[in-house]
Structures are given as C-alpha cells and as structure tokens.
C-alpha cells in the first residue's frame with residue numbers, strides 16, 4: 001500500500017483505539033455501578049459516566065477525524081479496511097448530529113432513571129419511576145427526530161440496535177410467527193402437565209455458585225480473560241476481547257434462574273472472547289449486531305443448555321452437585337421440567353415458546369410510546385391488559401409487571417425485538433451446525449464436549465466481526481435468509497420429543 005494511504009489508515013486506527021480506551025473505561029464504571037457500587041456513590045458515578053461519555057463523543061465528532069475518514073474512503077483500501085472506514089464514517093455522520101450537551105444530558109438522565117427504577121422496584125411502585133422515565137422518553141423522541149426516520153419514529157431507535165431493521169419488518173416477523181406459536185401452545189396444552197416442583201427446593205447459594213462456575217468452564221469461558229460476579233440482573237459487558245465480564249443472580253428457591261442465566265451470558269461472552277483482539281477499537285473487532293449477539297446466547301442457553309444431548313452427559317454431574325435435590329429425579333423428568341411450557345409473568349424465566357409473547361408486548365408498547373399514542377403514566381394499565389390478553393395471566397404488582405426489565409431505565413428503546421430475532425437466528429445456526437458437524441450430538445451426549453460447536457461458531461460468525469450485517473451473515477452461514485419457520489419447527493420437534 002502506498003505510503004500516504006498506509007499513514008492515513010494507521011492514523012485512523014490509532015484514533016479509533018483511543019476512543020475505544022475511553023469507551024471501555026466508561027464500561028468498567030458501568031459494570032461497577034451494577035455490581036459493587038455502594039448506594040451513596042450513585043450521584044457522582046452518574047457525573048463521572050456523563051463526563052466520560054461526553055469526552056468519547058467529542059473525540060469521535062472531532063472534525064479532524066471526519067476529514068481523515070472522508071479522505072480515506074476514496075482511497076484504494078483492501079476490503080476489510082474499506083468496510084472499517086465506511087462503518088466509522090457512518091457512525092461519525094450520525095454522531096455529529098448530536099451536541100455534546102445532548103449526549104451529557106442523555107447520560108445523566110439515564111443514570112438517574114436507573115436509580116429511580118431500582119427504587120421503584122424496592123417500593124414495588126411504578127409511579128416512583130414515572131417522572132424519570134417520562135423525561136427519558138421525551139429525550140428518546142428527540143433523539144429519533146435528530147436521527148431522522150421514514151414512516152415511524154420507532155424506526156430510528158430500532159435501527160440503533162439492529163441496523164436496517166424497521167417497524168414494517170418487525171411487524172411482519174411477529175405476525176408470521178404468532179399463529180404458529182399459538183397453535184403449538186394449544187398442542188402443548190393437550191399433553192400431560194409436566195411436574196417441576198423439584199426445581200423449587202432449596203438450592204444453597206454457594207453450591208449453585210460452584211455449579212455455575214463449573215458449567216461456564218465446561219462450555220469454554222476463559223477465566224483468564226474474564227470473570228463472573230453477582231448482580232440483580234444478569235448481563236455481559238466487555239472491556240476488550242481479553243476481559244469479558246458476566247454476571248448472574250442466584251435464587252435459592254429456584255434452580256432454573258442461575259443455571260440458564262449463566263449459560264445465556266456465557267453464550268454472549270464466548271462471542272466477545274472470540275472477537276479478533278488485534279482489531280481492538282475497529283468495527284472489525286466488534287460484534288455484528290445485537291440480534292446476532294443474542295443468537296449466540298440463545299443457541300447456548302436453549303439449543304444446547306435445554307437439549308437432551310447436553311443433559312445426557314451433565315445430569316449425572318448435576319446429581320453430584322445436588323444429590324439431595326436430584327437423586328430421585330430421572331433425566332427424562334428433568335428434561336420435561338426444564339422445558340415446561342407455561343404462560344408466566346417474567347420474561348427472563350419464560351419458556352422458549354411463550355418468551356416471544358413477552359417480547360411482542362414490549363415491542364408494541366414501545367412503538368405506541370414513541371408515536372405518542374400511549375403515555376408513560378398509562379404503562380401499568382396497558383401492560384396488565386396485554387398480559388391478560390396474550391398470555392392469559394393476571395399481573396399482581398408492578399415488580400412482576402412493567403418494572404421487571406432494566407432496559408427502559410438504560411434508555412434502551414428498540415432493543416427488545418432483537419431478543420426474538422436472536423432466537424430465530426439461533427435456531428437457523430443450530431440447524432446448520434448440526435448438518436455440517438454430524439458428530440456434534442454424540443460428542444455432547446457422550447463426552448459433554450461442546451467444543452465443536454464453539455469452533456464452528458468462531459469460524460463462521462465470531463471472527464467476521466462487523467463485516468456483514470445480520471441478514472448477510474445469516475445468508476452466508478446458513479444459505480438462506482432469516483425464516484422464523486425454522487425456529488417453529490425446531491421448537492415443535494423438541495417439545496414432541498419430551
């Protein structure tokens with residue numbers, strides 16, 4: 001590459017890496033805010049986060065970087081370099097529309113909302129969260145206007161999480177999948193009721209913690225490049241591909257909570273730990289999209305972690321960890337219990353089928369909020385009505401209703417649809433992995449070895465960073481576009497097998 005091109009590209013790389021340094025330093029403070037921060041530290045932490053967000057914003061929107069990107073885009077770069085510059089330029093052109101005042105205000109209001117949400121949960125009262133959430137919704141609508149959109153303000157926000165996604169596309173996907181899922185739910189209701197009381201005995205914290213660490217190691221989580229901690233809401237966050245943090249929560253009366261949230265977050269973490277470290281700070285070192293990220297957590301949580309092959313090997317191990325609780329349980333009973341389909345209140349505890357109804361309710365609610373047809377104060381009533389209509393359950397209080405998810409307090413409107421898309425992508429990747437690796441099932445069942453799947457995911461998805469969009473990646477890896485029918489077929493087959 002001629003010298004000037006090379007110099008310019010190196011200059012770009014160095015700038016992007018410095019911006020990443022500031023962003024990941026911000027992420028460390030966010031991680032700490034949700035794990036170890038003492039309550040009195042909340043105020044100044046909010047200020048520290050706002051200052052760092054502002055610094056990162058000013059670095060990215062610096063005119064010098066804009067000039068550099070515009071110059072580089074016309075050069076004859078190789079394909080990966082070109083893609084990096086193109087994606088960074090898109091980001092630059094988006095960010096320069098926001099003033100640093102707006103960025104600071106968003107960060108401050110978001111931190112305040114998070115603490116208001118925690119307090120509202122403590123008091124089990126949505127009205128404690130309402131003022132902060134109203135301010136945040138106002139700001140998100142302003143954000144949609146600044147970003148610009150066609151057809152619907154919510155389009156601008158979904159696009160932030162899933163590039164290219166629109167209300168029209170999500171409406172269609174949800175409409176296509178609703179009927180088959182309702183039919184499947186009816187079929188399940190005809191079957192005998194699965195007994196799952198043994199999952200609600202007492203499971204001591206320390207034993208659960210050790211079991212979770214054992215599982216994470218078995219699945220390939222690298223504890224030299226990450227760690228696990230406890231938080232009220234499980235999440236994964238990374239400060240580079242060499243430092244990926246996961247959190248879990250432990251409920252002594254519910255075995256399911258910790259085990260599958262750990263497997264889920266390990267799925268996210270395996271993706272982050274496999275991203276190319278030498279591409280730090282560049283789009284080529286980042287995940288493809290949120291729905292692809294979620295596909296990685298869901299493939300491990302559901303296709304592997306709720307699959308019969310996995311428990312054929314791991315159930316005897318589980319019995320060693322919890323002999324009193326599981327010695328009288330057969331692996332067949334265990335499989336039926338952990339895959340029990342039953343409409344419920346809490347999204348993160350939902351079975352693989354009714355999970356998507358939880359997502360659809362949030363999606364419709366957010367759309368209505370953004371277009372102004374629903375007011376923040378009316379959220380609890382709307383929520384409870386929808387849970388009755390779609391899931392047939394009565395919501396007893398706000399904590400088990402509209403206060404259950406952390407997302408809105410983070411300002412994440414437009415995020416929920418990626419959860420369903422992720423599950424649908426996961427089923428499609430799983431189908432393909434099984435057909436390309438014939439020995440996969442027997443390796444898992446006989447040796448508990450999931451390494452072949454991890455290797456396949458790494459080489460077909462992880463190492464590609466952000467080079468492809470979700471749709472492009474799906475077509476490249478599976479040979480076809482996203483098709484929710486694959487998910488419905490996967491689920492029917494699994495539920496029939498039980």
Ligand SMILES: [Zn+2]
Nearest residue numbers: 264268294297
């Ligand atoms: Zn997830």
